Amino acid sequence: MSTHLTLEDYVAALTTSGATLRDAARDAGPRARVPTCPEWTVTELVAHQGMVHRWATANLRAEPDHDTERSYAEGIAAPDPLSWLSEGIDTLVATLRATPEDVAAKVFLRNAPAPLLFWARRQAHETTIHSVDAVAATLGRWPSPSEVSITPDLAADGIDELLSGFITRRKAQLRSREPHTILVTTDDTGHAWSVRLSQEPVVTTVGEPGATDTPVSRFSGTAVQLYLTLWNRADEATVEGNTSLIEQWRSQARII
The missing domain is CATH 3.30.1050.10 (SCP2 sterol-binding domain)
Structure with missing residues (x-):
């Protein structure tokens, strides 16, 4: 499974979509429902995404004891969930940039690219898709392509x-x-x-x-x-x- 973009492309997409998610979540409000994931509120969306960022960071850092349930609960209970989300993004971006290209980290898709590129790619798309969810929460419906900022590449x-x-x-x-x-x-x-x-x-x-x-x-x-x-x-x-x-x-x- 080849990748189409570079590490820096993925980091840029992660950063941009993270900001979109945060801003849209703030506009929608913590109790708003997420039409694209109707079982979630915005708070649950933010907690999920922040947990995944921390899980990805733990994988890149070879920290096997990371507790995803505790991380999610931390996001739900955070006094400022959006700041908590941003902290996780910043840490993940710094980790991606500091991790050696030949890192031997775990991956979970078949024929995956090298672990560093795999995790950068996965988190770029994870965050981009969930930024769409946050935009949907502000709109109260599924968004159209013109209402999200995603490049064709x-x-x-x-x-x-x-x-x-x-x-x-x-x-x-x-x-x-x-x-x-x-x-x-x-x-x-x-x-x-x-x-x-x-x-x-x-x-x-x-x-x-x-x-x-x-x-x-x-x-x-x-x-x-x-x-x-x-x-x-x-x-x-x-x-x-x-x-x-x-x-x-x-x-x-x-x-x-």
Whole structure:
């Protein structure tokens, strides 16, 4: 699973999306519901994200005793949860910049890039997607691409992480009794992925499918439209062919 961006690109995305999340959370208020994650309030969103930042930092620092439940509870109880969130981002950014390129840290996706780049990428997208959740809380609905600040390059990279990494895991739920392929294409960045569903874990290949594998559905749109749609934060993709597959995606490819 190759990455499309550099370490500094990911750090910049993490920093920018962290600020967006913080500002949108402040505007929405701590008790506001999060339409894209309806089981959460803004306080719970902030606590979750701050916990994940601290967990990523602990992995990079080889601190195996990090307690995620205690970290989450700390965020819930913090006198100023947004300052607590910012502290976690600052520490994570400093850790990413100070960690050697050959660090032997744990990763959790198949065919992952080297650990330093893996964690930078993962936290850039984790924070970007949850910044979208915070924007949704201010709007009271799912946002459109024009209402979030995400570059096409970052979006295409996040689509790749999702399609090549997350949904191909053995524990992922996306399955089909009848094998078939979904073609995902970006209109603006020129990327394509062939997503093969069956009763076994998903197999994703970069590019168009082979001549003997005709897709039953095609998801297309700009990179940002697809990024938000495939991470289940918007409904912006154009779906051709078997249109019911987008509903299957909604129910089986849900990642918080």
